[in-house]
Amino acid sequence: MLTGNAMVDRAHLERARNVVVDAATDADALRRWALSARGAPTLVQLAHPGRQVTRYVQPHPVAPSPGPALALAGGLYAAPRGLTVAEIGEVRRRFVDAAVRVVDAGFPGIELHAAHGYLLSSFLDPQTNRRGDDYGGDLDGRARLLLEIVRDLRAALPASALAVKVDARDGAERELADLGIRLQDAGIDLIEVSGGNYERPVMTGFDEDGQEVASEHESPFWNAAAELSAAVEVPVMLTGGFRTRSEVDRALAAGVCDMVGVGRPLAVRPSLAGRFVRGEVEELDRPAPRLGGPAVVRRPLAAAANAGWHRVQITRTAGGRSPLLRLPALAAAIDYTAVDAAQAAVERRARLKLAAAAPARGAGAG
Ligand SMILES: Cc1cc2nc3c(=O)[nH]c(=O)nc-3n(C[C@H](O)[C@H](O)[C@H](O)COP(=O)(O)O)c2cc1C
Structure with a gap:
């Protein structure tokens, strides 16, 4: 199992009420979280949002290079500034510090979130990383921060499971395979392939117009995963779009990946997970309603409606309640954007106070 993304810096949340793992985190709460997996091997996903955060959560976002703001829902996102080399070192240290805390709490390992447009992903992407120093330029430069973190983690946690989630970008399949080889050499145990970002x-x-993406396979990242799998020996996991057991079997039999990740359907109906794995259920459904209405509403909100609808269901099913299948898509979109922004704005001051009171300890890289 993989958890949702836990932040490594409470001054840089991705959404209101994210889990944060830093010096101010209650170690007992982390231990209780580890026990709640009831023995199922669970990796905690660690993340820094970078520029993908609304201005209500983070009015001063950071990125590899300065600006522009996300071209989404005008005004909701602030233009990021570029990180200094010293701040990059701080980010590196925070990931290692958080991983050590997670393992101390009883989890068998962590996954680095280097996908979906968040900070580590935006370092890898030449569209968002236009740095002229050692942390930009060719693949070696853009991957430098991620690889430094992986090497530090391997040194600090020699016996723990280390996974990383990376993006398949159109036309960059060969680069993903080259990145995979570098990650393998740096000591990673599992590479999860996904793709896309908020834009x-x-x-x-969905694409940027709020239309469903047509894809030859259930997963739009099939080809990239196949090329990566051919290049590396570490297991590759492919996540995104899998809904039928037969397609999972095809992906595994063709050597496209060694594992398949499934998110949304099982978040709504967690009881199906075991039955899907055992082959007792052939097809998982897509219960989320589509956001209708004119394009000016649909375009900026379709993805938020889908994510928000599932977020509500995760909260319910994780609490032992049944999913609320009649939840309208528009209500989910508003909850995901406006309600989150309001919560974040109200809670921001208290959060920053806590962060200031407990500076992160030095672990791994100095
Ligand atoms: C509500 C929601 C929250 C998500 N949170 C995360 C996350 O924290 N980390 C992550 O890597 N992916 C996250 N995802 C993306 C999923 O992990 C997965 O990549 C995506 O849903 C595609 O897989 P699926 O088609 O099986 O759902 C999230 C998706 C949804 C809908």
């Missing part, structure tokens, strides 16, 4: 939410099955 182009391919991982949700």
Whole structure:
């Protein structure tokens, strides 16, 4: 199992009420979280949002290079500034610090979130990383931060499971395979392939116009995963779009990947997970309603409606309640954007106070 993304810096949340793992985190709460997996091997996903955060959550976002703001829902996102080399070192240290805390709490390992347009992903992407120093330029430069973190983690946690989630970008399949080889050499145990970002939410099955993406396979990242799998020996996991057991079997039999990740359907109906794995259920459904209405509403909100609808269901099913299948798509979109922004704005001051009171300890890279 993989958890949702836990932040490594409470001054940089991705959404209101994210889980944060830093020096101010209650170690007992982390231990209780680890126990709640009831023995199922669970990796905690660690993340830094970078520029993909609304201005209500983070009015001063950071990125590899300065600006522009996300071209989405005008005004909701602030233009990021570029990180200094010293700040990059701080980010690196925070990922290692958080991983050590997670493992100390009893989890068998972590996954680095280097996909979906968040900070580590935006370092890898030449569209958002236009740095002229050692952390930009060719693949070696753009991957430098991620590889430094992986090497630090391997040194700090020699026996723990280390996974990384990376993006398949159109036309960059060879580069993904080259990145995979570098990650393998740096000591990673599992590479999860996904793709897309807030501006182009391919991982949700939607394009920038709010239309469903047509794809030859259930997963739009099939070809990229196949090329990566051919290049590396570490297991590759492919996530995004899988809904039928036969397609899962095809992907595994063809050597496209060694594992398949399934998100939304099982978040709504967690009881189906075991039955799907055992082959007792052939097809998982897509219960989320589509957002209708004119294009000016649909375009900016389709992905938020889909993510928001599932977020509500995760909250319910994780709490032992049944999913609320009649939840309208528009209500989910508003909850995901406006309600989150309001919560974040109200809670921001208290959060920053806590962060200031407990500076992160030095772990791994100095
Ligand atoms: C509500 C919601 C929250 C998500 N949170 C995360 C996350 O924290 N980390 C992550 O890597 N992916 C996250 N995802 C993306 C999923 O992991 C997955 O890549 C995506 O849903 C596509 O897979 P699926 O078609 O099986 O759902 C999230 C998706 C949804 C709908």
